[in-house]
Amino acid sequence: ELYNGSFNIEEDIEVEDLEKNINYGRFYWEDSYPDSHLFSLTNKLIKDKNPDFLLLHTMNIDDAGHRYGGLSKKYENRVHKLNYYFSHYVPMWQEAGYEIVITSDHGMDEKGNHGGDSKLEREVPLWILGDISKEYKEKKIDQKDIKKICCDILGVS
Template structure:
């Protein structure tokens, strides 16, 4: 079974993840996953990097240049490729993902719940407040996986990013947001793995001490990557820094589908 669950923890830098997320670190220690460090593309903003993760195309080519770029993607996304291959797609995600791959602009009156559609994301539960609780979000994602039997599922959290913008990456509040989602993940992850799902946990970008992200510092660009798959040898490879442009071909590889011509060749596993 080549089903993949992609969990994107918006705004989580690698330093905070590997220092404070004890459940995921426990799985690294016990060789239950492969851990890498990803270097995010620039600019280190959310909407451009959602596009990078899903399409493998850098910003200067894909045209999603800032968080204010509200339009549909023109690139072939993992969602589109998976659907074309006969797989079922889903996302429990911030509404910007809907704007990139389903409908733009997003209308909360009509677009929050999109089930059994012909869009690239066939089944979507989209939220539009940055503080939408992570425990609600994970339940949304679990619903799509369980009831809609999605083969490629994005679960995208905004809580860490929201707290980081309010308090900065050096704050106790930022650390606690990471600790909270680590605990929530523990209630779902082992069950998904036992059922044969491959799970990828990463972030779009990090956060700095000044409550922002856009630049070139390690806290803004270096993010974690935890891979749970029999196709990837378990181990601690965090000294290996993976370009974020490798994420899209990685997802295609795990799904067993062809990558787009614009994506890089997969080189790090």
């Protein structure tokens, strides 16, 4: 979903181009693309390219929410799987010097929808792991502030 302009599945699954907005990208187009593979690809990108900024966008929780609802056992199981991947990879990425921001672009209601204004759809967790976290501890943060947090971490205005 997040790529450099138009997306061609034969060409753009793997991008390495310093002229593009996203220099190094690994892209998928099926919501059921396994998060486990995505974390592995992300780890390889970090090791090979050492990017200043990297966005990992998973889809399996959203996919389970649309299929079974945001209060379903299958949705909950997807969250637990993601917790497992984070517990495996995050310590390695911190050891490599990365500060990490974990959040969601939306929640999911009990019927498998998002985009509305219910609490289930709009309120999401946010974890900030690294030095910058002290500035935001115990604050309620608007989703629009994520950009500022990432810029602060990167040291850019």
